[in-house]
Amino acid sequence: MIKLGVLISGSGTNLQAIIDAIARGSLDASIELVISSKPDAYGIKRAKDVSIPTIALSKAVYNEPLAADLLIATEMQNAGADHSGVDYIVMAGYMRMVRRPILEAFPNRVVNIHPALLPAFIGAHGIADAFEYGVKITGVTVHFANDAYDRGPIIAQRALAVAADDTLESLEERIHAIEHELYPEVLQLLAEGRVSVDNRGKVHIE
């Protein structure tokens, strides 16, 4: 059983996938806190609906990235009924980098999901960039966040063939479906203590 803190910015569909996996018993975890970088993120409602504590960053805090990340780190370290903090921070459609205050408080304990096969198509538009490039295979990557944007140790990847009749929309739909499946699976690997990072930054799954 691991305790998770989830970072969101928008609709929170990956958050929902994690909530659902916990509810059906396939992910041995609890979500202790959801922090949104935007006050009006729909994911906040998803969390409140299942009584998960939430924090939405104010505009003032949001505009001070280091202060925001210090706040996030502190809240995550003190989350939970007994204030013992979370084991992992899960980035779920969180549209910002996490900076030093968070990374140092949670070394190799901040997880991100990216809608492409990293290191290909780094950045905020992974699906569209891959589609426009014309790759025939793309996919989803779950990795530990570090100070190299989208370049942290890769935990898991899943591939997907781009179909001849795919539109950007149909591709997005299938990528998101894989995300919602893969993310809880990887978190369950973490819950089972099966994931380690070696000194060269490579991830091993036992």
Place this chain on the structure above:
Amino acid sequence: MIKLGVLISGSGTNLQAIIDAIARGSLDASIELVISSKPDAYGIKRAKDVSIPTIALSKAVYNEPLAADLLIATEMQNAGADHSGVDYIVMAGYMRMVRRPILEAFPNRVVNIHPALLPAFIGAHGIADAFEYGVKITGVTVHFANDAYDRGPIIAQRALAVAADDTLESLEERIHAIEHELYPEVLQLLAEGRVSVDNRGKVHIE
């Protein structure tokens, strides 16, 4: 039926895979000429063994890349019993870039294979770079060569999961096995006239 000219630099295992696919009738093509950038490439012997005409670049020509590529373009344009030239140039372990004289003579008709899922792991060490990076999925790409190194239009890709117990050697072996399967398949798509490149540089397979 298409006529191929093959460029090699080394042992020519992809050349052999193409020769074998033609021999067993799964690739509707003929190899009219094999050109090696190195005089002692073992692939030269593979070609001679099945009576394919060969040219090995002399050291002097090799050291003049533009002259070499002009020679290659000219030979490929005049290859075959009736000197009508080849339809496609196939790079098979050819360890050089192809330059303007070849690309202009064979626009979107120079095919290359790369042992990674491009645009990830561009360069001469695709397998090792992917392995060292720690990706969980890699693969093979067949693409048209253009003046952007390893960045030409992608025709086909095939993915491969990196196993927990993979060594670089075991991964290389499986990548090469995929290459030897995929390359003749893609050439057969070309033989069937099913491959087109649109004005944005995306490949469509009919």
